[in-house]
Amino acid sequence: MKHPYAQLAVALVSGSVFGFGLSLSGMLNPQRVQGFLDIFGAWDPSLVFVLGGAVAVAMLGIQIMRISSHPILEPVYHVPTNKKVDSTLILGSAIFGIGWGLGGLCPGPAVALLSMGLVKPTVFVVCMVVGMQVHDRLLRTRRGTATAN
């Protein structure tokens, strides 16, 4: 890894901006996320604005990536290259969606909430890490960093 300390600083700043953005967006609140998924009930469209704003800005980032030869602090881009839509992708995403609906939390907000010391979200994160470990250790061998999305 080139420039390890600069990369650590970027990771810390990126994480903070991400966590602040989540806090501002209202998406740390499981009730609102479930409100978004409740399209047959009292639908709360907030998540459309969150995802829309995030994707629009990230598209600019992707355009800059495509015209640049390499990242500023790293020799190459580590972006997934797999293009195949397979049953593992679909089944995994389906399982994730069920959990997302049942709890109203996905990994980003769940981890960000750890600093607020709330009991239920913290237990959620513990169970989430257990679920990740069950998958990674029992069903699949250790994965490289470039394949994960």
Place this chain on the structure above:
Amino acid sequence: MEMYRYLPALIGGMLIGLSATMFLLFNGRVAGISGIVGRLAQGVNTGLNAAFVAGLMLGPILFHGLAGRWPVVAVTSSWPLMICAGFLVGFGTRMGSGCTSGHGVLGLARFSRRSMAAVVTFLSTGVAAVTILRIAGL
């Protein structure tokens, strides 16, 4: 329509996009939270992943510092539901190689067919799960 009601959501979302862009253009990596947490748990690239997770946890504290209040958090799901949900989210995101950030933000931004399929799938099952919860009165 009172669009300003959704302004915090839009600006918050744009900050998430900015975070992902920074991480991509400087470190060359996809800011996918399930990947970052999963690799941290496996001990892969520990320093970088730990730094990102630490920053993510700083987010609500920074918000508190600027806004003078904590973000609103209302958990209505019961204990058994939250425990199952956590496990399913962890298992599913690793099996499906991503979550709302990796597939939802960066995957859609680069028009990845895999990510589009993943997003349609987890939105559909998420809607189904919430609808069943409502019908069952849970």
